[in-house]
Amino acid sequence: MVIYFALISRDALRLVQLKQTGKITESRPTPAPAATPTAPSPLQTTAGPSYPRPMIPPVSTPGQPSAVGTFTEIPASNIRRVIAKRLTESKSTVPHAYATADCDLGAVLKVRQDLVKDDIKVSVNDFIIKAAAVTLKQMPDVNVTWDGEGPKQLPFIDISVAVATDKGLLTPIIKDAAAKGIQEIADSVKALSKKARDGKLLPEEYQGGSFSISNLGMFGIDEFTAVINPPQACILAVGRFRPVLKLTEDEEGNAKLQQRQLITVTMSSDSRVVDDELATRFLKSFKANLENPIRLA
Numbered sequence: 001m002v003i004y005f006a007l008i009s010r011d012a013l014r015l016v017q018l019k020q021t022g023k024i025t026e027s028r029p030t031p032a033p034a035a036t037p038t039a040p041s042p043l044q045t046t047a048g049p050s051y052p053r054p055m056i057p058p059v060s061t062p063g064q065p066s067a068v069g070t071f072t073e074i075p076a077s078n079i080r081r082v083i084a085k086r087l088t089e090s091k092s093t094v095p096h097a098y099a100t101a102d103c104d105l106g107a108v109l110k111v112r113q114d115l116v117k118d119d120i121k122v123s124v125n126d127f128i129i130k131a132a133a134v135t136l137k138q139m140p141d142v143n144v145t146w147d148g149e150g151p152k153q154l155p156f157i158d159i160s161v162a163v164a165t166d167k168g169l170l171t172p173i174i175k176d177a178a179a180k181g182i183q184e185i186a187d188s189v190k191a192l193s194k195k196a197r198d199g200k201l202l203p204e205e206y207q208g209g210s211f212s213i214s215n216l217g218m219f220g221i222d223e224f225t226a227v228i229n230p231p232q233a234c235i236l237a238v239g240r241f242r243p244v245l246k247l248t249e250d251e252e253g254n255a256k257l258q259q260r261q262l263i264t265v266t267m268s269s270d271s272r273v274v275d276d277e278l279a280t281r282f283l284k285s286f287k288a289n290l291e292n293p294i295r296l297a
Contacts, residue, residue, distance in 0.1 A: 079167045090227050094146075095271040098225055101283045103290050105241050105261040111293045115182075122186040124263075125161075125215045128238055129185050131290040133157050133177035135282060136211055142282050143210050144273050145231040151273045160209035160229060161189060163196045170196045171229060173209045182296065217241060223264035233273040234282075237266045 076084075108127045115122055136143040136157045144151045157178045160171035172192035174185055195201045211233075214226045217240035226237040241263040248258045265286070269279045289295050 077167050083168045087227050090230050094228050097269050097271045099279045099283050100266040101287050102262045102264050103287045108293050120183055122182050126182050126186040129159050130296045134289050135286045137178045139282055142274055144233050146273050154210045158209045160212040162214035163193045165197050170206055172196050172206050225266050226268055228268050233270040235268050239264045
């Protein structure tokens with residue numbers, strides 16, 4: 001133990017003497033090199049928009065609809081401005097309520113085929129117009145308008161029929177529709193529709209009306225809802241007629257599947273004038289009249 005301690009003491013003393021004479025320098029820890037900033041990896045880069053956002057509002061540049069931050073301005077016709085104004089007012093001020101019913105067109109299609117044999121061409125929509133007019137005559141409480149202060153019952157039954165044109169949707173009027181026959185209604189619709197598409201309707205031929213019908217069945221639409229045309233209280237939206245299999249019973253009470261041709265109609269009504277109960281009764285009567293075209297004679 002003594003020898004070991006002597007060696008240790010001697011070595012320590014020697015180190016002190018070397019330091020004092022400058023023959024050995026004190027070692028200091030070498031500082032670590034400063035970290036060099038590296039570019040972030042693609043995975044660390046925050047995903048941004050693939051195109052720069054415009055710092056100013058987009059500029060209208062007709063003819064360049066694909067340019068970034070631009071659009072093509074489409075001039076609005078006076079008719080479209082009026083339509084937009086009326087539809088906006090209707091949806092924002094008229095409390096719309098909706099009721100839907102399915103109607104069987106079997107009897108109507110049979111009558112229509114019989115008329116074709118006599119070279120009388122009428123459409124399903126002509127029967128719908130007639131059925132609506134007859135139902136309005138039976139239920140005058142629905143043949144009303146709202147003038148801003150209260151309901152007004154109308155002494156006439158004029159059906160507005162929606163017609164799509166290049167300038168917008170127009171509604172020529174079938175005057176006194178309840179008193180007209182199916183063929184007379186068909187002739188009126190054809191004549192007025194042509195005038196509407198040619199831009200030759202007179203104001204009295206499209207202004208007014210007591211009830212509107214919009215039919216999109218020819219475009220393959222099953223059902224839809226339409227916006228009321230103020231001051232009218234109701235509009236009937238008509239879908240396409242389609243084959244549907246229904247379970248029925250024969251004369252002996254045996255169950256069988258039978259194909260029916262059905263259409264779906266949806267009535268939008270102004271709840272201030274035509275409440276849900278009245279709208280339901282109207283659709284029930286309309287359905288009965290349409291499914292029994294003998295009532296429309």
